[in-house]
Every structure is written in C-alpha cells, then in structure tokens.
Amino acid sequence: MQTCQDIIDLLSEYLDGQLPAARRGELEDHLALCTACLEFMQSLRETQGRVRDLRCDDMPAEVHDRLRTFLDKTTKGLRA
Amino acid sequence: MLYCISMTGAAVAGSDASLVTSLKRGDTAAFEEILRRYERKVFSLARSLTRNDSDAEDALQETFLSVYAKIRSFKEESSLSTWIYRIAANAALMKIRSRRTREEKTVSIDDYMPKYDKSGHRVAAVPDWPPRGDDVLVRRELAGFLRDSIRALEPEYRTVFILRDQEELSNEEVARILRLSVPAVKSRLHRARLFLRERIKRYWYGTEGRP
Numbered sequence: 001m002q003t004c005q006d007i008i009d010l011l012s013e014y015l016d017g018q019l020p021a022a023r024r025g026e027l028e029d030h031l032a033l034c035t036a037c038l039e040f041m042q043s044l045r046e047t048q049g050r051v052r053d054l055r056c057d058d059m060p061a062e063v064h065d066r067l068r069t070f071l072d073k074t075t076k077g078l079r080a
Numbered sequence: 081m082l083y084c085i086s087m088t089g090a091a092v093a094g095s096d097a098s099l100v101t102s103l104k105r106g107d108t109a110a111f112e113e114i115l116r117r118y119e120r121k122v123f124s125l126a127r128s129l130t131r132n133d134s135d136a137e138d139a140l141q142e143t144f145l146s147v148y149a150k151i152r153s154f155k156e157e158s159s160l161s162t163w164i165y166r167i168a169a170n171a172a173l174m175k176i177r178s179r180r181t182r183e184e185k186t187v188s189i190d191d192y193m194p195k196y197d198k199s200g201h202r203v204a205a206v207p208d209w210p211p212r213g214d215d216v217l218v219r220r221e222l223a224g225f226l227r228d229s230i231r232a233l234e235p236e237y238r239t240v241f242i243l244r245d246q247e248e249l250s251n252e253e254v255a256r257i258l259r260l261s262v263p264a265v266k267s268r269l270h271r272a273r274l275f276l277r278e279r280i281k282r283y284w285y286g287t288e289g290r291p
Contacts, residue, residue: 003200014271038193039208040277046209047277048245049228054223055246059123063137067119070141075148 002030013045061069094162103151110146118161119144121247122168128242129172131231135179139171146171158190158256165249165257168238176235186234189271192278209281222283229279233272238266 007030013019014027031038094102094110096117101111112256120142146167154163165179196204230238243254244265251269255262 003196004202005194005196005200008194008202008274009270012273013266028130034202036202036208040202043209043281044273044277045281049274050226050280051082051220051245051276053224053268055124055128059120063123063140064119066137067115067141067144071115071144071148074145 003047004034004037007034008040014041015048015050019038024051024061084217095262096099097156100151100154100156100160103148113126114147114160115144118164121161121166125165125168125242125247126175128230129169129235129239130175130176130179131227132179135175136172139168139175142171144166147158162253162256166259169243170259173235175240176238185232187232188201188235189237189275192275193271194274194278199291209284222280225283225288226276226280229276233275237268237272240268242274244269245273 007027009021010027012025014024019027031041094113096114099110099114100212103114119140123136123140126139126143130136130139135250145165147164154160158166160210230241233241239258240254240260243249244251249257251262251265254260255265258265260268279288
C-alpha cells in the first residue's frame with residue numbers, strides 16, 4: 001500500500017499528465033480514500049493556476065528602443 | 081547601421097537554423113529577425129527570474145550582445161531557442177547573485193515541505209486550505225504575495241520553476257537549457273511547487289507575511 005508521502009511525491013507528474021497509467025490508477029485509488037491527499041492535490045493544482053495568472057509578456061516600448069540603441073552602439077566593430 | 085534590410089532579404093522569413101546560418105555569414109537582417117522572435121521571451125524570462133525591471137533589462141541587453149558576438153561559436157548542437165534561453169538564464173542569475181548579496185533574501189525550502197508521521201502518512205489539519213474569499217482585491221493581494229514568494233525561492237529552484245511553469249517549456253527543454261538531468265528538473269520543480277502551495281496555505285491562515 002502506498003503512503004501519503006509516496007503519493008505526494010508523484011503529484012507534480014500526475015498534474016502534468018506524465019504518470020504512466022498504472023501509477024496514475026494507484027494514485028487515484030489513494031485519492032479516493034484519503035481526503036488529506038485529495039485536498040493537497042487540489043490545492044497544488046490551484047497553486048499552479050494562480051502562478052500561470054502571474055505571467056506577463058508585455059515589454060515596454062522604451063525597453064525595446066533602448067535595446068536597439070544599446071546594440072547599435074555595442075556591436076559596432078564586432079562582426080557576427 | 082546594424083538594422084538595415086538584408087541585401088539578399090533571404091534570411092528574414094526563414095527557420096531559426098537558417099537565421100543562424102545567415103547571421104554567421106554576417107547578415108544583419110537575420111539578427112534583427114532573431115531579436116524580433118526572442119526579445120519578448122527573453123525579457124519575460126529575465127523579469128520573472130530577477131523580479132527587477134532594471135536587472136531584467138540589463139540581462140536582456142547582455143543576452144543579445146552575446147548572441148551577436150558569439151554566434152560563430154554556436155555549434156548548433158542545441159536549438160537556437162535553447163541556446164538563447166541558456167544565455168538569458170545565466171545573465172539573469174548573475175544579476176540575482178549580485179543583488180542577493182546586497183539585499184535579496186531567500187528562505188529555506190525545507191521549511192515548507194509536507195510533514196509525515198513515521199508510517200509516511202500526512203500530518204495535516206483538514207481542511208488543508210481554509211475557506212476563503214476570492215474577489216478581485218484578494219486575487220490582487222495574493223498575486224503580490226505569490227510574486228514575493230517566487231522571489232524568495234532559492235535561485236536553483238526559481239529558475240527551473242519559471243522556465244517550466246511560467247514560460248511553459250518542457251522538462252527536457254529546461255534540462256538542456258540548465259544542463260541538468262530531467263530527474264533533477266522534475267525534483268526541483270516539484271519542490272518549488274510544494275513550497276508555493278505551502279506559502280499560500282500559510283498566507284490564507286495568516287501565519288505568513290502579507291504583501
């Protein structure tokens with residue numbers, strides 16, 4: 001029988017969909033019987049969702065412009 | 081002028097590999113196209129890693145200067161994106177190390193790992209996460225706390241975590257970028273996620289500082 005520790009060690013791979021079917025089945029059997037691990041899994045999944053919400057791809061126009069200016073100066077004399 | 085239109089114009093719409101070939105021949109339009117493809121990704125990664133706009137901008141500039149200056153030594157054993165991410169991660173980590181010695185504090189990840197009894201079963205209050213409100217204000221406040229928490233991760237965990245869960249690269253790509261084994265990437269990622277889960281739990285219970 002797998003312990004809670006065994007299960008929690010596998011939760012990232014489980015949430016990433018990377019567990020082989022047999023191990024996934026064992027893990028889900030445990031979650032069906034263990035409220036503490038089920039809640040742990042749910043809170044770990046929620047954590048991932050909240051982290052994804054933090055992502056920000058914006059790059060200010062002035063950063064873009066300064067990058068061009070910087071490279072224009074620093075690559076003079078260099079040959080790629 | 082570096083950013084002119086290519087005399088041949090051939091490289092601009094090409095694959096990453098053809099851009100590398102063109103840039104090695106001195107085609108500056110190829111460099112402009114590499115910039116266009118990767119500058120936002122590099123800045124996003126650097127900002128996530130450093131959590132400091134000034135350091136992120138420095139890392140961005142250093143990354144593309146290195147790309148330009150070192151393209152001839154790029155042996156193409158990895159993809160261009162892996163190579164650029166590796167340069168960017170290293171540039172950002174240098175900034176983190178420099179800042180860390182000055183002001184940044186990390187916390188021990190071990191203090192946030194789950195606790196088990198002797199038989200390997202969980203020792204936890206139920207419910208593990210308390211019932212809570214989830215309005216805009218709470219979300220905004222929690223987002224600030226989470227950003228601080230990611231910054232508090234030790235750099236070796238933070239880097240893996242950002243590349244995997246924010247940049248959404250695969251375990252294999254992260255392993256190549258950081259020159260780690262895939263099991264090492266998985267282990268660091270899992271511990272970083274456990275750390276953040278526990279930080280949020282303590283935040284909900286009011287036992288961890290709020291932003």
